Amino acid sequence: MDNWFELRIPALSQNVQFARAVVAQFALEAGDWSLVELNEIRTAVSEAVTNAIIHGYHEGSGDILLRGMVSPGSILVVISDFGVGIIDVEEARQPLFTTRPDEERCGLGFTVMESFMDEVEVESTPGQGTIVKMTKYLSFSVKQ
Amino acid sequence: MEIELKYRGNVLVVTLKGELDQHSADRFRDNVEKELDKEIAMHVLFNLSDLTFMDSSGLGVILGRYRRVNSAGGRMAACFVHPSVERLYNMAGLPRIIPSYDSEVHALAALKG
Numbered sequence: 001m002d003n004w005f006e007l008r009i010p011a012l013s014q015n016v017q018f019a020r021a022v023v024a025q026f027a028l029e030a031g032d033w034s035l036v037e038l039n040e041i042r043t044a045v046s047e048a049v050t051n052a053i054i055h056g057y058h059e060g061s062g063d064i065l066l067r068g069m070v071s072p073g074s075i076l077v078v079i080s081d082f083g084v085g086i087i088d089v090e091e092a093r094q095p096l097f098t099t100r101p102d103e104e105r106c107g108l109g110f111t112v113m114e115s116f117m118d119e120v121e122v123e124s125t126p127g128q129g130t131i132v133k134m135t136k137y138l139s140f141s142v143k144q
Numbered sequence: 145m146e147i148e149l150k151y152r153g154n155v156l157v158v159t160l161k162g163e164l165d166q167h168s169a170d171r172f173r174d175n176v177e178k179e180l181d182k183e184i185a186m187h188v189l190f191n192l193s194d195l196t197f198m199d200s201s202g203l204g205v206i207l208g209r210y211r212r213v214n215s216a217g218g219r220m221a222a223c224f225v226h227p228s229v230e231r232l233y234n235m236a237g238l239p240r241i242i243p244s245y246d247s248e249v250h251a252l253a254a255l256k257g
Contacts, residue, residue, distance in 0.1 A: 013167035
């Protein structure tokens, strides 16, 4: 049976660890991931939630909505913020692209999400926020 | 995340334990910067054996310190990159600029040699 969760948290850096731990724990509902796969999920969630805090809200106040859905063999994670949005999503997804080089952002957030998850979709409306949808399949189900 | 700092000659050894992300990145940067400002260390060694998580916020801080140390003529090395961190470490091309060794002794020898 499919299962899901929804969690609303304030955009605080101390919640990044909590968010990735929740998703990794929930992912176990989808099946027996390897430790490497679970760590990839944790890292991708960490990147998306950090982006929402740093870029969506410029480290100001706001909420992040974290949703997860599992089916046997896969997990979908949806991370939404209601912040400034991204004007050019394609540009933002380029490796090493960053709007904040002065703060030592290395610009690899989306690259990590794309490398560590199987599908990444980004929807953004300037002034309204950004939604990142990421899916990962258990390795056995990819081969089928 | 815990940060331990020590000197081995002109090498600053930074041991990171736990999870390095946006929340711990500022403290990590400030601690290392404060030591580099003392101008005791020429090189920096990161011991990552107990660093069980790192994301690109952590990478950004490491790369920022690399730029500082490298522009002053120093080098960086790492030892025991944890399996959980290894994929990101490799993906970002860090082994090319911050080579990883299997022990602190080997890494120190490489930095001093």
